[in-house]
Amino acid sequence: MAQASDADHLVDRRLLRRKLTFWRVALVVVLAGVAATVGAVYARKDANGGKHIARLSIEGVITGDKDTLKLVRDIGASTSAEALIISIESPGGTTTGSERLFNELRLVAEKKPVVAVVGTMAASGGYIAAMGADRIFAEGNSLVGSIGVLFQFPNFGKLLDNVGVSMESVKSSPLKAAPNGFEPTSPEARAALAALVADSFDWFKALVKDRRQLDATALAKVTDGRVFTGRQSLELKLVDALGGEREAIAWLETQKKIDHNLPVRDWKKDRSLERLGILGTSAAFLEAMGWADLAAPLRRLAQMSDAHLLDGLVSVWQVTPVD
Secondary structure: OHHHHHHHHHHHHHHHHHHHHHHHHHHHHHHHHHHHHHHHHHHHHHHHOOOEEEEEEEEEEEOOOHHHHHHHHHHHHOOOEEEEEEEEEEEEEEHHHHHHHHHHHHHHHOOOOEEEEEEEEEEOHHHHHHOOOOEEEEOOOOEEEOOOOEOOOOOOHHHHHHHOOOOOOOOOOOOOOOOOOOOOOOHHHHHHHHHHHHHHHHHHHHHHHHHHOOOHHHHHHHOOOOEEEHHHHHHOOOOOEEOOHHHHHHHHHHHHOOOOOOOEEEOOOOOOOOOOOHHHHHHHHHHHOOOHHHHHHHHHHHOOOOOOOOOOOEEEOOOOOOO
8 A cells, every 4th residue: 555655656756747747837938028018118118219210121032021111111110210121141032022111211211311221142032122121331342233033843753753652733824824943944934933033033133224214235134144243343333332331321321310429229120929039048048957858849949930932933042051
């Protein structure tokens, strides 16, 4: 009887320990969420409190996500933001997403000065975003350009042949769901895709010609898909001046009468709980408490990449890595 009682006691203790662990984890997540939310609210209040120059960072792949577009609109509507500096570090993204961002930036430019500062790169869709500004600054060794449109898709036909698998389909017309990646692309499908790329490329070139005031000869020099350094871009009229944020602020003062003593404040979009670092914070807490087994899955989730799979036409510069 004593042994049975001891066994029951051990089971009860284990169940109690599991319950306590669950509620401790839950409490950490809730507290981290509250802290992150309060911090985001105060950050936004600070951005809107007092006259300042807004800074919006465009980094990584551009998708034209609704949160970024909303942030641009908020800056345009703010009575505290006297001007907008777009800090660009981007190889581009989807053509449509870049177009959306450009259009929103031009709406802001109707209300207040907008200047773009290129860091390491403003290529393809990143350059589309830069053209949304009234003036573009770039460092001498920044990469600018890559004016063009790309449509890529994998073809697994040979792989499927090697493993003895074939895909069959019934389509309403030959070009439906083409290309599909499971069979060779027909000449008709390839021609249809080429027409899409050509149409978007014509739009891109027209945008560059209009925004940068280039004639046909000058436009042809910059629209073969290559990237240029900042120094080359200045000569080709893709950027207006060499420099960074300091030079951009000086231009805002001399040309747009914006006080250079105004603070420059970052505007950041509200992020999800995961992106606010709750998972990472919770994992660190659990590790500190010695619960590494519980922390491990949270740590893996916190380290997951934010990369997007891009569908459709893209305007992005990419380098193929060499081993």
